Amino acid sequence: MQGIVYRSTGSWYTVKTAAGGQYQARIKGVFKIDEDITSTNPIAVGDVVEIMPETGENGIAVITDIAPRKNYIVRTSPHRRTQKHIVAANLDQAMLICTIKEPRTSRGFIDRFLVTAAAYHIPAILVFNKKDILKAKDLDKFLELEAVYTAIGYPVLLVSAVKEEGMEEIRALLHNKVTLMSGHSGVGKSSLINQLLPGLELRTKEVSGWSGKGLHTTTFAEMFDLPVETGGQLIDTPGVREFGIVDIPKTELSHYFLEMQPYITQCQFNNCLHINEPGCAVKAAVEEGEIDAERYISYATILETIEEEKY
Template identity: 75%
Template sequence: MQATVYKSTGSWYTVKTADGETFQARMKGIFKKNDDITSTNPIAVGDQIAIEADDSDANAKNAMITDILPRTNYIVRASPHGKNKKHIVAANLDQAVLVCTVKEPRTSQGFIDRFLVTAAAYHIPVILVFNKKDIYRDKELEKFEAIEALYTGIGYKVLLVSAKNGDGIDEVTELLKDKTTLMSGHSGVGKSSLINALMPGLELKTKAVSGWSGKGLHTTTFAEMHDLPFGGRLIDTPGVREFGIVDIPKTELSHYFLEMQPFITQCQFNNCLHLNEPGCAVKDAVEEGIIDPDRYVSYATILDSIEEETY
């Protein structure tokens, strides 16, 4: 029997079959010992799996996971349990939504760029959704417009919404319809409030941003998938403060900065890292204003972090 993983709490998984039957499932021990699985979680939300129902208790609706089916894609980040370990955030995605904010708390460009790089490496399109429009004044709106111009110029979809008063929710709904979407972002950006706006009646718990630190408080503990009432599925993930990059070699990083792609083949050296090498077309594009200098700084910063994580 085939099913989809809707929630993972470590040792137990909530899974749902095509006809809507839900089971609480456990892994066979063989998966835990499989040397090919290098992530901290061999099974992720969104995975397609094979299960065998446990008939010993008809009321319990328990099952055993007997196989993990091949993934079309997945997205990973450095595990919070160790810098050299990786954690699969979700699998079998059509797209990802990164929820951002200009204030309370401010989402840094470095965080956005790390997420975009990781998604690009796994061929997952990203939509940037800036929440909390209702608290933005002229200063914040100017910041948003600059960010919007930067990322739409690269090719990303950027939206400004308010989960609180419903502004822009219809447009988000259209983008999510009939697709499997990962939703991520810093703690406190309003992911839970946004999901509640998209799915009235779900009533996910929300918390205010911590006043003394300006940092968001975690409200989601485990990744969980929800069936959207208008079609499609949405994977809610715990808020993250950092998005550690794994499995991307230094020489490949520039390939995942979309605006750098046209210039990479024009560099004098095939293994150009676009730092101090002569004849670098990427650095020329930065100096000519074709590539945004702040994005180049993000690139150099991420490149340096990959060096640190490698050794």
């Protein structure tokens, strides 16, 4: 019997079948999935699995196999820095919820997320929430970011979950797709999901006053079916404080800064890292304003991290 993993809590998985059945399933014994994938979680939300209901146990099943993944997205494990954690599998797109303030989402965090999505061939969308609390200078900052990322080709929205502004635009982007939703704790991700899924009532908390950082309200990844008129599924993930890059060699990093791609082949050296090499077309494009300087700084910062962590 085949089903899709909707929820993962570590040792137990909620699996839904095409017929609408729901099982609490576990892995029996050693479960080897893929020689090339070593992660802290062998099965992720979004995985298509084979299950065998247990005799005499109503709603309990054993996972016996996993179908090949279309794709998956990973980050460094929150518990083991040297290992990776599969956030979700079989995605059509990834949506990052950001905020200009309370808390502020850094450019570095956004760029790390976009690099990871690009590396796994997952289209990404940037949604800036809390429009209702922005003042003139904050709106200017948003417009600056919007100009940078839309020029690269990323859809960018400004919404307010509290005021229900921009929700139709989000629904249009989610239509009939499997979408991963991620972001820092406190950006209003749960509030947005509550608007998209009436009656769900995910727990929400205010941003911590003393630290300016959000408080965690989601503790594990979970998939939800969107209303029939929207179609598709939404995967909610725990709020992340940072998004660690894994499995990207430093020589490949520039390929995942999409605006750098047209210039990479024009560099004097094939293995150019776009830092100190002569004849670098990427650096020339930065100097001429064709590549945003802040994006280039993000690239250089991430490159240093990769060198330190030796991925």
